[in-house]
Amino acid sequence: MTNPNGRFGQHGGQYISETLMNAVIELEQAYNHYKNDPEFNRELTYLFNEYAGRPSRLYFAEKMARDLGGAKIYLKREDLNHTGAHKINNVLGQALLAKKMGKTRLIAETGAGQHGVAAATAAALLDMECVVFMGEEDTIRQALNVYRMRLLGAEVIPVTTGTATLKDAVSAAMREWTSRIVDTHYCLGSVMGPHPFPTIVRDFQAVISREIKEQLREKEGRLPDAVIACVGGGSNAIGSFYHFIDDPSVRLIGCEAAGRGIDTFETAATINTGRLGIFHGMKSYFCQDKYGQIAPVYSISAGLDYPGIGPEHAYLHDIGRAEYVPVTDAEAVEAFEYLARTEGIIPAIESAHAVAHAMRLAPQLAKDQIVVITISGRGDKDCAAIARYRGEDIHE
């Protein structure tokens, strides 16, 4: 799906400073070698299965389906992975690759903290140093994850520039990588940034759709009618979509964080409100003003609070292969509470955006149709913030 120069249609590319060019070229060469190396793949599969707990469950949410009165609903339980989210898939792959490349230090950005926790975890496991950049605003929203990262031996650097959220953490990590390349790998957390990151991260996350396909074949003997996942940068979504892209009967639906609504400025719904631009190493859609200044986006979810979207999603949108729908804070919080009550599963507030759209869609579908929702992470980290949203102040 990737062109040789990392293009997805008009999107992608390598818009970075010259200082980083040889680093991404070296990374691409190493990746092209190791992705076909049986030993690398054996080690990665071992880590996936024995350490991260893969394959993750595909759970039939029978109560939810009955309650909504439409399609059959399956939940792809990435929340059950070690560290509690899909982020571990990518991080184990990249950390192992970095180690093979002789790197001894991982740096990472994080929004909700899930990618940072995963990076800190992989670094601990593989004996690497780890530094995580996190917007100061997010260190407050996700204090528990900051503590987890420190516990795992990582250094967490609060980023105070700009809006002090995910995009600023990415900028800070890019700046750090520019100053220290030889021993350091930038473990990017989503399908974004300069080539080859969108391809590498997608390939490591594609295990999600590969498993969904196999598991559903076993349980139902057929393909799903729709796969729904939340989209910030878009790593769990592309992972959930990838092996269905060539199956046109499967609707692929990405749920963007609309924040307080796509008709307000307090939104992070890139496809619905952004336009084509160049930022953080890639050409894609971005929330920006008329002069190309990147917009200060907003979502209740720190993990979706990003003004851009991965280039492959932008391409899937252009060719009409995937749909991208906005989900507001209010809808996501309701879905968060609904899934907890109905299935006894507390999803990450990010994943709750996907649950919210499934709640709209499922009742419109026939009883024999099948919807898969990727629960990208668990919601423990969000409980205090959701309580606050509901006007209840609890101590973590």
Place this chain on the structure above:
Amino acid sequence: MSKIKNAFAGGKAFIAFITCGDPDLITTAAAVRAAAQNGADLIELGIPFSDPTAEGPVIQGANLRALKGGVTTDRKLAFVRELRQDVTIPLVFMTYANVVFSYGAERFIAACAACGIDGLILADLPFEEKNDFLPLCHEYGVDLISMIAPTSADRIATIAKEAEGFLYIVSSLGVTGVRSEITTDLAAIVNVVRANTAIPCAIGFGIATSEQAKQMANYADGVIVGSAIIKILEQYGAAAPEHIGAYVKSMKDAIR
């Protein structure tokens, strides 16, 4: 070939970087004139970007102050037109790809040519992606300046062969900002550059003192100073132009 070569015609060139609109355009105009009158041979005018990923804290701060002041791309183009009434040294814009792309690459580059901008430096546009803008730069006669970094290695020759205007050699790893020491083997880099192009090269990133400027001018045809000038603006605000003039004079004298 644009006017940029003129900047290097009279010996080692001193290149000053000033962010447009920091803290306001009146101060920028006075700072540009003070630099030009005191020996600056070329001025890089920074167009602020909300997320300048190649900049250190000093220039990030300048970007932020300028954006707060509401200086838009349109106003900056008008500003250059006004400067051009008396400022004759080469002027280049330095910014990020999205500022140009979002304005409309052709509309932006045509406007650059019309208001008297000689070149364009885009910090996040490496050799591989330059064709987004290069054909338009050729069409309107604006040089697209290429950069070479300490990590460029076997890319140096490739970049140098197709370079135009001048070559911007990044002195050290990391983002922009004052450094106490520059340890890159710049002589080796410049040797490869010289073997592949006749256009001049200038070294930037981390240069603040006249000793550093003198040392860098031994290797290259010019030196570029940004953060040290921005610091003067940060310190003196509207009164900065006078101090910038004195500073530029001392730096230019050091490399003569």
